[in-house]
Amino acid sequence: MKGFKPSAPILLLLPAFVVLAAVVLVPLLLSLYSSFTPFRLTRPETFFVLIGFRNYISILSNPDFWWAFGRTVLLLTIALNLEMLLGLGLAMLVEKAARGQRILRTLMMFPMMFSPILVGFQFKFMFNDNIGLVNNALQSLGITQDAIPWLIESHLAFTAITIAEVWSSTSIFAILILAGLLAMPKEPIEAARVDGCTPWQTFRYVTWPFVMPFAYIAMTIRSLDVARAYDIVKIMTDGGPAGRTELLWTLVGRTAYSDARMGLANAMAYFSILLSIAFTVYFYNKLAAARAQIGAEW
């Protein structure tokens, strides 16, 4: 016996696994455990009291939680679809441009450079009911006399958050879809035109299938990061007015740090983790499928 000799890839991946185990996996197991306790930060002894599924039961019977959950899913669905559509539109506009493609591409990436917290702040500033750019413009143009309470009325606040979210992430879609459009071979499009396809048919049956994997890469990247909406909401409304824009993530933060109910918050956090994982796995599978389809056709 010469002893166990690990293979090269395992050795190379070892540091990554060690760090991730220490900083992500172990703390997650800890939080899983504490979700079965009535743990409060202010009373450390509660960490060792097991209460079974009581935290989960109290969450599931709490309408506030369900509202936050539903709102989160709604926001993600609306935002991701809009980002996809607008990103596709933007990419096609830029691809059609005859001159200045380089500078257009750079401009297009502009929002990607803003951190979510900055996006939140900037839209909080622009949507301010008193001095914000949006209301000022509406009033100067004579469209309305009143100050529209963008961040105070609940539906308007939700809209404002969605706009901020879409503004910040559309460029990821646009830039990746543009990469797809540029990488696409030109012959199939010409062949389609010769065969008498309308522009719509060419787009639908030739361009779109080719660009789809790129769109799904963007989706996968986005879904790894869906929770960045937390930063935006935190600074724009902080879940207000009266909890009307509370998302799953802001609710977790509030329960944990303002109410100091760690056990309960950890149980909620597990729902948010499962939500993120569901999104990621879904798009990762879509990506694999889209790739396979292209591989078969080209």
Add this chain to the structure above:
Amino acid sequence: MMDENASARLMRRTLTVAHRVVLFLAMLVICLPGIWIVLSSLRPTVEIMAKPPVWIPQELSFDAYVAMFSGIGKGGIPVLDYFRNSLIISVTSTVIAVAIGMAGGYAFARYRFRGKSGMFLGLMLTRTVPGIAMSLPLFFVYARLGIIDTHFGMILAYVALNIPFTIWLIDGFFRQVPKDLAEAAQIDGCTRWQAFWQVEFPLARPGIASAAIFAFLTCWNEFALASQLTRSVNSKTLPVGLLDYTAEFTIDWRGMCALAVVMIIPALTLTYIVQKHLVGGLTSGAVKG
């Protein structure tokens, strides 16, 4: 016949104009918020608050920036300390994450082993844990270890945050380097280690640089974890510092805008440098699989 030609030409010209107009509007929407922030940071507060609004700036000054960097006395917020913390934490964790990511990315790009795609997905899944959800157990563990509000704690968290994505990117870049090159070098007498550093690494270097910049930006911009794991000037970063302005009853919009500009400039410059490689790295696996 003439008529048909003329109308076709007219049609094409209308389309071109429409295309330009839509493109211009789209770019306006994309750029306007940023321009507005820069502009507001240069205007006096009176003008920002004016009713009816003042559209054309009457006077521009760098007062907000001077106040911000002149220490705690004037602006009230120790921007310099936050800036230093952000820089130390971001640079250190980027260096470590890229070193680990290079090893991992190379393993994924060059070796076949059991459970490879499962492992890859598993790595990505660790990244899906929302920052705020991650912060709860980390807060608890860090409090026990006494590393809350330290650079070390933040660096550790950010290394873990960056590893999955760094591996994804670097894997893509190594895949673009033909395998034959390294094999040829090995036939010529290089060891695998030498072949890596002298042949494959130089070719993948631009890509690795972009992965590094991407990791740096993630740290530079991160908020959810930092807001819970930092407490004071010891380790507070710029994004958390931005919130200092809203904590007060009257929001100093001009000061906030100035800080926002300070945060965005490094990000802007770095992203501009790497944009081309970044897209290449992310999409290298798109069609080839």
